Amino acid sequence: MENTIGLEIIEVVEQAAIASAKWMGKGEKNIADQVAVEAMRERMNKIQMRGRIVIGEGERDDAPMLYIGEEVGICTREDAKNFCKPDELVEIDIAVDPCEGTNLVAYGQPGSMAVLAISEKGGLFAAPDFYMKKLAAPPAAKGKVDINKSATENLKIISECLGRSIEELVVIVMKRERHNDLIKEIREAGARVQLISDGDVGAALSCGFSGTNVHALMGIGAAPEGVISAAAMRALGGHFQGQLIYDPAVVKTGLIGESKEANIDRLTSMGITDPDKVYDAHELASGETVLFAACGITSGNLMQGVRFFHGGARTQSLVISTQSKTARFVDTIHMAEQPKVIQLH
Numbered sequence: 001m002e003n004t005i006g007l008e009i010i011e012v013v014e015q016a017a018i019a020s021a022k023w024m025g026k027g028e029k030n031i032a033d034q035v036a037v038e039a040m041r042e043r044m045n046k047i048q049m050r051g052r053i054v055i056g057e058g059e060r061d062d063a064p065m066l067y068i069g070e071e072v073g074i075c076t077r078e079d080a081k082n083f084c085k086p087d088e089l090v091e092i093d094i095a096v097d098p099c100e101g102t103n104l105v106a107y108g109q110p111g112s113m114a115v116l117a118i119s120e121k122g123g124l125f126a127a128p129d130f131y132m133k134k135l136a137a138p139p140a141a142k143g144k145v146d147i148n149k150s151a152t153e154n155l156k157i158i159s160e161c162l163g164r165s166i167e168e169l170v171v172i173v174m175k176r177e178r179h180n181d182l183i184k185e186i187r188e189a190g191a192r193v194q195l196i197s198d199g200d201v202g203a204a205l206s207c208g209f210s211g212t213n214v215h216a217l218m219g220i221g222a223a224p225e226g227v228i229s230a231a232a233m234r235a236l237g238g239h240f241q242g243q244l245i246y247d248p249a250v251v252k253t254g255l256i257g258e259s260k261e262a263n264i265d266r267l268t269s270m271g272i273t274d275p276d277k278v279y280d281a282h283e284l285a286s287g288e289t290v291l292f293a294a295c296g297i298t299s300g301n302l303m304q305g306v307r308f309f310h311g312g313a314r315t316q317s318l319v320i321s322t323q324s325k326t327a328r329f330v331d332t333i334h335m336a337e338q339p340k341v342i343q344l345h
């Protein structure tokens with residue numbers, strides 16, 4: 001799989017990031033999102049592959065593009081056998097978030113990215129549009145921390161695994177009312193909290209690399225982003241666990257269905273019989289081959305955001321693969337017109 005599409009997916013996230021970055025700081029989150037979706041879809045449809053969106057912009061009715069179930073790639077055409085090689089005709093599943101952190105883009109804040117994950121058919125958990133309790137931690141703490149343990153216990157474990165005091169740890173938590181007790185507990189345990197308004201994929205990813213000064217992600221974000229984060233953490237060998245949250249009283253935003261009971265029914269109808277199951281990275285991204293690609297829209301811990309210059313732009317992306325066992329940072333200069341200068345720094 002990687003041989004055919006590994007390099008092309010870099011361009012997919014790059015094009016989405018460039019399109020969205022044109023709307024950086026303009027206060028128009030929906031446009032910043034929409035242009036990223038269009039650019040991602042257009043580039044994806046030029047790849048010799050037979051892809052299906054399993055995590056996308058929602059159901060077909062309210063999402064005209066990159067909706068769940070949409071087929072993407074040249075080899076989805078009826079006559080594909082005539083021009084696609086057998087390995088390109090093998091179905092693959094794709095999870096996308098063309099603009100992860102739409103608010104961050106709209107208000108010129110750090111940490112937004114265009115992101116996707118790819119695996120064989122069935123290799124990515126088709127998460128419902130629910131919330132997810134998440135725990136991400138560095139590779140050294142993989143399998144040692146546990147989402148069922150308290151934040152205090154997990155911080156002790158991370159501190160031992162990393163050979164640092166708890167005071168030397170930084171935990172990212174989304175700034176939400178539902179996290180007030182969690183934030184208090186982390187602070188009382190001695191660790192420092194970095195509150196973010198949006199963008200918990202970048203937060204999870206930061207735990208996978210030493211040098212980011214991020215040692216854990218704790219709290220509740222969206223489930224689809226949890227699957228994308230899990231794909232990256234699985235490929236990096238980091239720790240990631242997720243548990244679906246179906247009770248509106250826990251989430252507090254009221255954007256999660258009518259009632260706990262109705263949500264459990266919905267999960268059952270999707271074949272999820274144990275709504276409280278804790279999934280690890282290998283269950284959320286279970287395919288033999290998992291590819292993850294992200295491109296910074298605004299600058300974050302791992303990637304610089306899109307920088308425009310006259311006639312072009314420069315992007316920074318990250319592609320992680322279980323197949324080649326690589327995490328590849330890609331720095332690209334895009335020359336839309338013949339630029340007067342190609343700016344390096």
Ligand SMILES: O=C(COP(=O)(O)O)[C@@H](O)[C@H](O)[C@H](O)[C@H](O)COP(=O)(O)O
Binds near residue numbers: 174197
């Ligand atoms: O911040 C986020 C927004 O993503 P997007 O809509 O693609 O710009 C995600 O990283 C979060 O995981 C998640 O979507 C969020 O926590 C759910 O929203 P909220 O109800 O505001 O917490």
Ligand SMILES: [Mn+2]
Binds near residue numbers: 097
């Ligand atoms: Mn998102």
Ligand SMILES: [Mn+2]
Binds near residue numbers: 098099101102
């Ligand atoms: Mn998004």
